[in-house]
Amino acid sequence: MKIAIVGAAGRMGRMLIAAVLAADGADLAGGSEAAGHPDMGRDLGELIGADAVGVTLTSDPRALFEAADAVIDFTVPTATAAHAMLAAESGTALIIGTTGLDAAQQAAVDAAGEKTVIVQAANYSVGVNVLLGLVEKAAQILPDAYDIEVLEMHHHHKVDAPSGTALALGHAAAAGRGVVLDEVACKARDGIVGARPRGEIGFATLRGGDVVGDHTVMFAGPGERVEITHKASSREVFAGGAVRAAQWASSQQPGVYSMKDVLGF
Ligand code: NAD
Numbered sequence: 001m002k003i004a005i006v007g008a009a010g011r012m013g014r015m016l017i018a019a020v021l022a023a024d025g026a027d028l029a030g031g032s033e034a035a036g037h038p039d040m041g042r043d044l045g046e047l048i049g050a051d052a053v054g055v056t057l058t059s060d061p062r063a064l065f066e067a068a069d070a071v072i073d074f075t076v077p078t079a080t081a082a083h084a085m086l087a088a089e090s091g092t093a094l095i096i097g098t099t100g101l102d103a104a105q106q107a108a109v110d111a112a113g114e115k116t117v118i119v120q121a122a123n124y125s126v127g128v129n130v131l132l133g134l135v136e137k138a139a140q141i142l143p144d145a146y147d148i149e150v151l152e153m154h155h156h157h158k159v160d161a162p163s164g165t166a167l168a169l170g171h172a173a174a175a176g177r178g179v180v181l182d183e184v185a186c187k188a189r190d191g192i193v194g195a196r197p198r199g200e201i202g203f204a205t206l207r208g209g210d211v212v213g214d215h216t217v218m219f220a221g222p223g224e225r226v227e228i229t230h231k232a233s234s235r236e237v238f239a240g241g242a243v244r245a246a247q248w249a250s251s252q253q254p255g256v257y258s259m260k261d262v263l264g265f
Contacts, residue, residue, distance in 0.1 A: 002029035003246050004068035006061055006083055007075035009039045011157070012097060012235060014048045016072050019239035021045070021053065026243060028055055029068040034079070035059040065090040070246035074098055074238075076159075081105040084112040093117040093249035095242050097124060099164025113256035117249045121259035122164030124241030128215070129259050131230045132172045135217045138226060139176025144199045146221035148173050153206035153214040161205040162187060169217050170201050 003020050007013045008031025020028045031044045037057070045053035058064070065071055065086045073083050074097035081101070085108060087094035096109065099122050112118055123129070139148065150173070152166040162170075167181075174181040179199065186202045196202070213232040218225060232238070241259060248262045 001025055001070065001247060001250055002027050002068045003243065004028075004030040004032070004064035004071045005044075006032045006064065006071055006073045006079065007034075008044060008057055009033045009037055009047060010074060012074035012238060015235045015239035016074065016242060017044050017048050018050070019236070019243045020072075021050070023243050023247070026247065028053060030055055030058060030064045032058050032061045032064055062086055062090075065092045068092055070095060070249050072097070072242050072246055074242070077101045077105045081108040084109045084118070087118065088112040088115040091116050093119070093246065093252075095245045095249065096120040097238065097242055100160030110256055114254060116254050117252045118256045119245040119249055119259070119262060120256055121241075121245070121262075122168040123213075123238070124245065124259055125230075125232060125237040126241065126263060127230050127232075127237070128165055129263055129265060131215070131217075131228060132168060132260070133265060134228055135169055136172040136176040138217075138219055138228065139173040141176075142219050142221065142226070144177065146219040146226070147196060147198075147200070147202070148177075149202045149204065149218045149220065151204045151206070151214075151216045151218065153208070153211050155210050155212070156207050158207060161207070162203040163205075163213065163215070165213065165215055166203055166205070169215060170203065173201055173217060 003026050005016045020026050042057050043052040044055045045051050070093040072095045073080050080098040150166045150169050152163045170181045184201050186200050216229040218227050245262045
């Protein structure tokens with residue numbers, strides 16, 4: 001199976017090159033970057049400090065969509081929306097890891113799902129997908145006297161907040177409670193904000209250092225507190241999951257799927 005990577009010189013892009021090269025039954029079909037990137041034209045193997053693979057970094061994503069069976073996209077929301085349109089035009093599967101999409105960008109992804117296979121996940125690690133299931137279950141069992149707070153920490157380069165994974169955890173908690181996250185979420189607190197409303201789902205965002213991704217969901221109740229935590233110590237877990245999603249996508253009908261679908265949860 002031929003897999004291409006857009007945003008191939010990014011932190012995740014480099015991990016994805018290594019993951020595709022290491023995967024059984026997968027060939028690296030190409031890699032793109034934003035026009036003017038300093039690594040343009042470099043061999044993708046050499047880009048990650050490995051042997052040359054004879055495939056170079058390009059600024060032409062259309063050619064990648066034509067050449068590949070699946071494209072993996074961990075870039076920025078504007079680029080991901082454009083890539084979704086290319087996926088729809090070419091019928092190539094698109095595996096999206098980019099977070100922080102606005103409503104219009106998400107609509108472009110959803111529209112592409114009518115024409116081709118899209119897998120979209122805020123987090124491609126198996127562990128976080130287990131966490132999502134545990135959080136939904138806990139929120140279903142514990143009454144709303146248990147205040148739900150989602151705490152996350154990431155490296156200082158991260159541009160969106162709360163993280164896509166924190167929001168996915170918030171959605172899982174809301175689903176367990178039978179409420180809609182946007183109606184109960186509090187994404188920041190500053191100053192005299194008053195007492196915490198019952199039923200609120202709060203978020204706290206920490207940024208610093210090289211933290212790959214820590215998430216904790218707290219259920220703070222009367223006399224006890226339940227905390228469920230996941231800590232990623234390597235981006236390899238996301239890259240491996242995304243390659244697995246690309247291989248899974250090759251046998252699916254058009255639609256927008258999640259990592260839960262890929263893992264069969
Ligand atoms: P990064 O900034 O290191 O990499 C993004 C890359 O995209 C950069 O190299 C940038 O030049 C490139 N890019 C920008 N515009 C482009 C375009 N038009 N065409 C091609 N490439 C373009 O960031 P990162 O840490 O690798 O994260 C990327 C995204 O992935 C973020 O949204 C992050 O939140 C998300 N992420 C998701 C998961 C997951 O499991 N879903 C895991 C880690 C990161």
